[in-house]
Amino acid sequence: MTDLVHLDAIAALRAFRSLELSPVELLDALADRTERVNGDRKTGVNAFTETLFEEARAEAERAASAYLRAARTREPTAPLLGIPVATKEKHALAGRRLEQGLVAHAGRVAEADHPVVERIQRAGGIVHARTTTPEFSCATVTHSAMWGVTRNPWNLDATPGGSSGGAGAALAAGMTTLATASDIAGSTRVPAAFTGTVGYKAPYGRIPGLPPLSADWYRGDGPMGRTVADTALLASVMSGRHPADHTSWGPEGAPIVLPEDPVAALRGVRIGFSPDLGAFPVDPEVESATADVVARLERAGAVVVPVELPWTGEQVVRTIFAHFGQILAPAMVRESGAVAELAPYAQRFIADARRAAERDDLVESLVLDAAMQGELATAMVDVDVLLCPTNAVTALTADGDYLDGIDIGGDHRKHYWEAHLTSPFNVANRCPLLAVPSGTASNGVPTGVQVVGHPHDEQAVFRVGAGIEALVPREPWPDPIG
Template identity: 80%
Template sequence: MTDADLAHLDAVSALRAFRALELSPVELLEALTAQVERVNGDRETGVNAFTETLFDEARAEAERAADAYVRAARAGEPTPPLLGIPVATKEKHPLAGRRIEQGLAAHAGRVADADHPVVERVRQAGGIVHARTTSPEFSCATVTHSPMWGITRNPWNLAATPGGSSGGSAAALAAGMTTLATASDIAGSTRVPAAFTGTVGYKAPYGRIPGLPPLSADWYRGDGPMARTVADTALLASVMAGRHPVDHTSWGPHGEPVPLPEDPVAALRGVRIGLSVRLGGFAVDPEVESSTLDVAKRLEDAGAVVVPVELPWTSGQVMRTIFAHFGQVLGPAVERESGGLHRLAPYTRRFVEDARRAAERDGLLDSLALDTAMQRELAIAMSGVDALLCPTNAVTSLAADSDYLDGIEIAGSHRDHYWEAHLTSPFNVANRCPVLSVPSGTASNGVPIGVQVVAHPHDERTVFAVGAAVEALVPRKPWPTLGAEQGTGSPT
């Protein structure tokens, strides 16, 4: 197996090879390190997925993991679930003794005094944190660039963004610079970049994966896994999930594997899947619509019952609902942490100003009423199906370096806010629903397209089963080879 093959090796296969002593954790880490040096590039023109790398520490851990596999093989003993697997962690997930800046000038030089719960659990499971990934300022954008860390670009088309806010994690996975990655999601920050990079991103039900207070109490948010396959994503989710003393909102068992069907396509027979291309009133690019309909037909041909689902939502209703919430929580948090709007990137200033105006219009009780109206409408729409299928993003790409202060054109119509380019935030309003973004095809500009699989509250089994079926049914292109021709179409 070449270094390039190892760089994109999935975690489940790597663990199997480790246990059989057919592959060493050191070999895998060295392949990833070589890939980083070959393809990551600089902060202006390269993929630029990392805020820092920890290769020396990671190599020492990989050597210890390799020894542990030899001992375990001799003794016939089990090994921890991620032993020797490299994991890139989003910079907002603190590592004790390392900087925790979140891209904010006001946080420059800050150092974390403890690991984030998801980092703690990755390490306890034997995972090796070898790099930390970029995000926009305070994770407040669906593009990934900042004055602090430069521009992060999509490996499939360097003119395009990998999405945000977990853009560095997504880019690192697509470019073969990590095996697994951590992410977070408050309006689509895991699913948006997963779709734009042909990777898999999971937004767990609220509280299923522990976060850090005080924002762990924000019922829109959640931390979670990203990977290149559904099985890898389920594996990392099981490691992260479960009750943790740091987060009072956390719940459920820790370390319990998410069951996946042995034959996910066969398991589709009779499953009722609702299809909504626009979630009511979203404008959607024709290529995205075509890709989503293709997935629905593949599911139907495999034995699922696909039925159209009507939602009464408008994009204006969705934007009012989420910004009423952000006006009460995230907007004030950014203002408090930033040291003044003059120190923020234009897209962050725009977010804070929009949130402030929303808070002046809608108070907390108004925000709760808006939330519960959308939740009820979704519950009614999904009452006759086991899962819902819809696009992840409404557009085929976003430009890597743009702020989108003047809105965006989608399918021939102008939208005032570029967040209307994503169909993700309704499921942060309905944040007890598990949602998985899985690849559904590739646009003409070379950038991947994704669909969301949405299940009923807390039904993780269904969301992963249907996601695994989509993965099995949709053909996948080879991973991008930087230096070869990538996408030539212009981003939106």
């Protein structure tokens, strides 16, 4: 068996059960890879806030013994038994630091596990590392004074995205098999697209979060993997009602079933297509990659339907920042101690959100949300899913703050968050979204598309996402140190 560090979780579990591979072998390969490629906080991939390989190895040894026992007794094994999972630092691990990149939280220790960590460990997953984020997960780049700069393994000058940048970078670099993420404006999907991985934003409440901010209806925790099947597996483990989160719903551990022939399953599926959601300028390379996905879907027998959305860039920014000004920005101010100590991107976010809250109160922000939700529902009325690019640009610089906005194809946008076509679907947060790769840009950084489902229709996005994965050729995984 070759390239253990990029072995997908489904294949690893199969090899564990047949005793062709030991969980210890897989973990040791990831530890060696991490030592070789993670590098330093200034120039390396720098995807982990800390590693837990010593404790993880003891867990891997126990998992190996469990597989030996199961081979004799034919007893079933836990769904993630022996699989290494890197968790986003904000997903609390009892007894470990919980700092969220904030200087004011330096040395803070979690008292209990986050619900998704609890479920991963109960399913036999092994938490061997914790991944970097920007400060308070408020940016689509991943750097902070506390943890340094996280870089994209495909191009070290570029960011892996954010806020789950460490998760995407670790998956692409071969330092973990699965990873956890979260998403309030694209924080799972943006890094999935920039790193050639798969990210899932579940419908609001389907995956339990940690109160009180789990009550923020833009938010959601979720899985990332290198394949659609791996991401579906981790989603099924993480999902379902949990007593810690009263917004959580649905059965725990319900499997997401993928078609046996994902290309054949595309026949007759009606896929709405919007190249820009009506609101975003898009780089020509991203346009080309997305058009290639559309052509492949049509050749496979899907019915691609052009969809018009009436959204504008001003509408999207006004809507999301009205919301952030009521909840996220005040939470950041409360948690940060002194705003002046935050990174420039975090200070800018708070200032923008405060101004938005002065313009639009909570009731008006609900009015703005409802308008976008209604427009999306109308646009999707005759299709099974909607397809659009994930990011409007081919890359962001690894250490950029983007305080002056961003130029996209000759169009200057005041806020760099307009470089991503993701936040409208946090406004419409009952919709499931799967981000899958669409190709590779000339700078070596992957591109991606989003598959948007009707509210709560998880099965549809995984069905179409699996088909796209089967149709789109993939580049070999990167080796960031050559």
